[in-house]
Amino acid sequence: MQARFSPCLLKKAASKIVLLPQTRWNVTVSIMGAPLTTQKEKQNWITDPGRRRSMRVLLSVPISVNGKTVQNQDFSEETRTLVVNAHGALISLAAPVVANQTIFVSNNATEETEECRIVYLGNTQAGKAQMGVEFLSPSPTFWQIDFPPEDWVMPEN
DSSP states (O other), X not given: OEEEEOSOEEEEETTEEEEEXXXXXXXXXXXXXXXXXXXXXXXXXXXXXXXXXXXXXXXXXXXXXXXXXTTSOEEEEEEEEEEEETTEEEEEESSOOOTTOEEEEEETTTTEEEEEEXXXXXXXXXXXXXXXXXXXXXXXXXXXXXXXXXXXXXXXX
């Protein structure tokens, strides 16, 4: 069976489709009687290295970053996030750091601190380098936002 829905966002929930208003895409959905994947089956899946583990959200959160520079000098810097996700963030820092280095990121609103690893170093602009950091231990509530569940289906443009 095929159904045509316009302005909606689809959410797969058990065996039904939930329509959410306020989006701009036309989507064709095929509903088939195939069984849903169980959690045990998902554990055996191989992760696609090009696929993100969680959705990115453009969010400016005031943070404090502490660690050591490449010259082994202690640093503490106030900055803001550029993008966040459930596993870390994209930030910009003036302190000279290197990939795979460990730093500490504190959410100024909650005063919670997480140990992070620098996983990406971008170009330097205006004296600050953009860098991707990931939490060393899972912390999905660190940014104080709810990320969409894994089973949400986002229409493609």
